[in-house]
Amino acid sequence: MKKLVVVAIAILASLGVRADEGMWLPFLINQNYEAMQKMGFKLSSEELYSINKSSMKDAIVHFGGGCTAEIISKEGLVLTNHHCGYDAIAGLSTVEKNYLMNGFAAQSRDLELPCPNLSVRFFVRVEDVTDKVAKITKKLKGDAFDKKLEKWVKQMEAEQKALGYEVDVKPFFGGNKYYMMVFERFTDIRLVATPQENLGKFGGDTDNWMWPRHTCDFSMFRIYSNQDNKPAAYSKNNRPYQPKYSLPVSLKGVQEGDYAMVYGYPGRTQRYLSSYGVDLAINESNPAVVKIRTKRLGIMREEMDKDEATNLKYASNYASIANYWKYFIGQTEQLKAQHVMETKQKQEADYLKWANGDKVYSHVMDNYKAAYDAYRPFVKHGTYYREAFMTPALTKIAAGFYAIMDMYKKKEAPEKITEAIAKLKTSQKAALKNMDLMTDKKLFSAMNLLLYQDVPKDQQPSIFSDDVFKRFGSADWQKTFNDYTEYIYSNTALLDADKMATLLSNLNETNITNDVAVNYALNIMSNYKDNYEKKGLDFAAQKADIDKAFIAGLMKKNEGKLMYPDANSTQRITYGQVKAYQPKDAVAFNYYTTAEGLLEKYKAGDAEFDLQPNILDLLRNKDYGDYADKKLGTLVTCFITNNDITGGNSGSPVINGNGELIGAAFDGNWEAMSGDISFDQKYKRTIVADVRYIMWVLDKVLGGHAIMDEINFKK
Numbered sequence: 001m002k003k004l005v006v007v008a009i010a011i012l013a014s015l016g017v018r019a020d021e022g023m024w025l026p027f028l029i030n031q032n033y034e035a036m037q038k039m040g041f042k043l044s045s046e047e048l049y050s051i052n053k054s055s056m057k058d059a060i061v062h063f064g065g066g067c068t069a070e071i072i073s074k075e076g077l078v079l080t081n082h083h084c085g086y087d088a089i090a091g092l093s094t095v096e097k098n099y100l101m102n103g104f105a106a107q108s109r110d111l112e113l114p115c116p117n118l119s120v121r122f123f124v125r126v127e128d129v130t131d132k133v134a135k136i137t138k139k140l141k142g143d144a145f146d147k148k149l150e151k152w153v154k155q156m157e158a159e160q161k162a163l164g165y166e167v168d169v170k171p172f173f174g175g176n177k178y179y180m181m182v183f184e185r186f187t188d189i190r191l192v193a194t195p196q197e198n199l200g201k202f203g204g205d206t207d208n209w210m211w212p213r214h215t216c217d218f219s220m221f222r223i224y225s226n227q228d229n230k231p232a233a234y235s236k237n238n239r240p241y242q243p244k245y246s247l248p249v250s251l252k253g254v255q256e257g258d259y260a261m262v263y264g265y266p267g268r269t270q271r272y273l274s275s276y277g278v279d280l281a282i283n284e285s286n287p288a289v290v291k292i293r294t295k296r297l298g299i300m301r302e303e304m305d306k307d308e309a310t311n312l313k314y315a316s317n318y319a320s321i322a323n324y325w326k327y328f329i330g331q332t333e334q335l336k337a338q339h340v341m342e343t344k345q346k347q348e349a350d351y352l353k354w355a356n357g358d359k360v361y362s363h364v365m366d367n368y369k370a371a372y373d374a375y376r377p378f379v380k381h382g383t384y385y386r387e388a389f390m391t392p393a394l395t396k397i398a399a400g401f402y403a404i405m406d407m408y409k410k411k412e413a414p415e416k417i418t419e420a421i422a423k424l425k426t427s428q429k430a431a432l433k434n435m436d437l438m439t440d441k442k443l444f445s446a447m448n449l450l451l452y453q454d455v456p457k458d459q460q461p462s463i464f465s466d467d468v469f470k471r472f473g474s475a476d477w478q479k480t481f482n483d484y485t486e487y488i489y490s491n492t493a494l495l496d497a498d499k500m501a502t503l504l505s506n507l508n509e510t511n512i513t514n515d516v517a518v519n520y521a522l523n524i525m526s527n528y529k530d531n532y533e534k535k536g537l538d539f540a541a542q543k544a545d546i547d548k549a550f551i552a553g554l555m556k557k558n559e560g561k562l563m564y565p566d567a568n569s570t571q572r573i574t575y576g577q578v579k580a581y582q583p584k585d586a587v588a589f590n591y592y593t594t595a596e597g598l599l600e601k602y603k604a605g606d607a608e609f610d611l612q613p614n615i616l617d618l619l620r621n622k623d624y625g626d627y628a629d630k631k632l633g634t635l636v637t638c639f640i641t642n643n644d645i646t647g648g649n650s651g652s653p654v655i656n657g658n659g660e661l662i663g664a665a666f667d668g669n670w671e672a673m674s675g676d677i678s679f680d681q682k683y684k685r686t687i688v689a690d691v692r693y694i695m696w697v698l699d700k701v702l703g704g705h706a707i708m709d710e711i712n713f714k715k
Helices: 002-008 026-039 082-092 130-137 142-161 275-304 308-337 340-355 361-389 393-409 414-433 437-454 462-472 477-491 497-505 516-531 533-557 595-601 613-620 691-701 705-710
Strands: 060-063 067-071 077-080 120-128 166-172 177-186 188-194 219-225 259-264 572-577 581-584 587-589 592-594 636-641 653-655 661-668 686-690
Touching: 026 259, 026 572, 060 077, 067 082, 067 259, 077 661, 082 188, 082 219, 082 308, 130 142, 130 177, 142 166, 142 533, 177 219, 259 661, 275 308, 275 340, 275 361, 275 437, 308 340, 340 361, 340 533, 361 437, 361 516, 361 533, 393 414, 393 437, 393 516, 414 497, 437 462, 437 477, 462 477, 462 516, 477 516, 516 533, 592 595, 595 613, 595 636, 613 691, 636 691, 661 691, 686 691, 691 705
Parallel strands: none
Antiparallel strands: 060 067, 060 120, 067 077, 077 219, 120 177, 166 177, 188 219, 259 572, 259 653, 581 587, 592 636, 636 686, 653 661, 661 686
């Protein structure tokens, strides 16, 4: 362990890193321990992370692959965000039993609801494999490096799978370090409690990424195991998982300046992104994503508002799309407002001054420029392919034929093709289950029109000129694509399980494009994959090599100072304080919000700010029970800290200096939307659902008294 700590002691002084910036690796947390103590942390570093003993890291789980959750009882009860459980909750809901709209609290264990597609992972151990990777890859680069590394990783996966574990081998510091993370996955997960959507999503898209906030963004699930406390498929005979560690829950509340720590699985940051990358985000990729998602959301919302069944089908997907639609709007705005590109350029000039002719480091910026210049003309095509073309359910089904076509071309064994066809049938079933025909048709027409309008004409697939406009062309392009859509949806076999089964039973190398939807999809896919996909892959490989050299230079330039690696969905600790802020001149935001603000925002019948009658009665009667703040005499709903978080931290525990849970992190703030690329010391805030608000809803609103009895409250 000492060797790891020594290796990690380097940072970007040029980025002005301070204690509340940084997503720190728990197994190297000793390097930060003194700073954490000065801010108010009272536990030992071993209580945070221990190799041999139970510690706080054993209570933090990677939830569903994209969020964080924490264990808060000795019976495997986990707390996460409402939006993290949203897909599972929507999947369990029906028009008759709408848990998403009406909320849910299991009154006994046998009433907890199994979530068939949900799982959690526990972080077991870590190994520094930097030297092994270097030896295996022998200075290879690009595709050759990736293939060699992938082969070795598969060997590691097979070894650990035999022991009941999973493996992630992740690059850190631009590939200058590699760690192998070992996990244990549990798949029997059951819904225990969720608030009404009115509270869990209170404020909707309007309040998303904003402060002040009043959203009670939580849900609760339980992990089940076999009788040996090990992972097992769902069974009525399974028992609640017995954790190594569960977080104590404090109802004491917070004051400004209090120590606050976030422990979780942040997804992805790009703190080392060059000025060329910032320029590409501002002027090319972000605007394209926003334009496409604006159209998608408008179509989905219109149809969802017409019918409750349609709303349930698309609710989770809509929420996911909307979240990062607004994110990219905010990121672009703040990158410009905070002059991040100009700041990066100054840092890069300083870097070149330090490099001073070095044969490796002095060429880094020229290499970045050349790579970005070559890739820039094709950025929009790749974005529209992923964000627009792959949107409709019909397209996703049709796209599945591409792999089968490729297998025919490569003369793969018949049994492999049969297996691929079986998977395609399964994917069709899943796609049709969550599809509304009118919504899908509108998306198909609109997305294809966007592709035709915005992708450079010399990169267009031939089907637009050779089929769409030959058959249905008119001066009104929207009508052209509407008519084409009706033709495709009326003549394809892909929207009927029996017809598709017949199609697949007669499939061969020569007739694979006979279906109109398949022909459409394969034309666009072949054009992209044959001519443009490789440009994106080549750019990514080039950039990875340049990044490695750039960050190696930064580590050498700033030797002896602390450094944190970019987030990559591995377990991290961030620490800071409860802290108010002033977003602009003459405007000051408090560090907490209250139930009074919840009522002030309330709008009867509004899709985002409505509240159900029983909630209104409790609020108007100030029936806060034991959850009211003792000094304020009211219910605190949310508070903010200056912790460094990003996507993936959703659901992460916010922990005080005594190691007690005080809230669940669920969002960032608008003024610091550039945070994934550039941390802003002045404005960066983490928005937290106060644990007292969560418990008030669980107790008073949902009546989850049996659940309350098992929670590990601090006495």
